[in-house]
């Protein structure tokens with residue numbers, strides 16, 4: 625069993641919770657509360673900006689041209705391709721993409737970005753990749769699960785979203801990242817492996833919480849919004 629096979633197996637509980645989350649099931653059924661989609665896009669636009677910056681840090685820590693080219697290519701993919709699923713959601717709710725950009729991050733998205741940034745700034749290349757890998761991996765499996773369960777056709781409102789993530793390009797991103805990490809893990813200490821496992825699991829948990837954040841319209845507490853009595 626490879627190192628990333630082991631990571632996937634140890635985190636199957638969280639993967640299953642993601643597949644069963646009501647927001648994710650709503651994508652499959654083709655009905656999600658419009659406010660929840662709006663909340664998701666606002667946070668995800670900023671999440672993708674942070675993700676590109678972390679790819680940039682990973683690029684800076686790369687030791688060969690194959691890895692440099694990989695991270696360069698992935699920044700391009702987010703800039704030019706990841707906007708398509710966002711547009712699908714924006715069209716569904718009838719709101720312009722520009723209106724959903726530049727908003728402050730709710731607590732979970734803020735936590736997720738800072739978690740990745742922590743490993744990017746203080747960790748090894750392996751730790752960064754461990755923190756980044758659940759992002760393409762959970763979305764790839766969500767896409768595949770939704771295709772299998774709901775068999776969406778082109779009339780499905782989220783057909784572009786689902787087919788984008790079930791596609792071979794996201795599969796390739798996931799597999800390339802897995803190969804990089806598996807290769808890396810052949811020559812590291814048990815302590816570093818534990819740090820990578822911790823980064824990976826927390827990112828899986830934060831992926832789950834990101835769906836929950838959108839579904840519950842999570843906000844920071846403030847005097848006006850919270851009544852504890």
Ligand SMILES: Cc1ncc(C[n+]2csc(CCO)c2C)c(N)n1
Nearest residue numbers: 668671675698759760763794797834
């Ligand atoms: C919270 C959150 N997690 C994952 C993705 C999906 N995603 C973001 S970047 C990327 C490609 C990696 O190169 C993928 C698959 C998302 N949009 N939002």
